[in-house]
């Protein structure tokens with residue numbers, strides 16, 4: 044665990060040095076324009092799971108007035124402790140097949156949508172720019188928009204590493220004993236909740 048935290052801290056230090064202009068140049072070369080097809084939000088077109096940090100859930104809750112459990116649920120997991128409780132390491136946005144926030148093809152939480160949504164179809168992996176499947180790829184993008192996307196990708200990458208470090212620093216193993224049947228381990232510690240198979244808390 045200590046070794047992993049050390050690796051992540053090194054990755055964090057490298058992440059802060061990422062050259063946004065170089066990422067923006069790559070985005071410009073690839074080209075991207077959101078066509079508002081909303082396919083990335085729909086289950087018919089592939090995995091539309093959106094992982095969210097606790098801070099993102101809180102922000103969406105504040106902006107929408109929705110309760111935490113109406114915004115996100117624990118990510119599915121096969122990990123169990125000796126008492127049979129499930130342990131998971133992520134929250135994901137609620138879905139009803141399609142994302143629960145998709146309304147007539149539009150995002151109801153557009154202004155506070157999570158990083159994964161605002162940076163789609165791009166992400167950084169070991170500081171390299173990666174691209175997911177998207178119909179908007181190949182369209183011209185302005186310098187300004189490419190820079191904005193690059194800055195957001197760097198911010199997201201740094202946030203992901205920080206979340207992982209905080210999670211590992213607080214992780215105390217798969218110990219039973221909380222009030223609930225599922226434990227979500229995140230950057231804030233352990234959250235024990237009752238959760239049934241139909242996805243209700």
Ligand code: SF4
Pocket residue numbers: 083084093136142143144145146149150151152153156157160
């Ligand atoms: S939060 Fe908005 S952009 Fe993200 S998947 Fe849901 S509807 Fe789509």
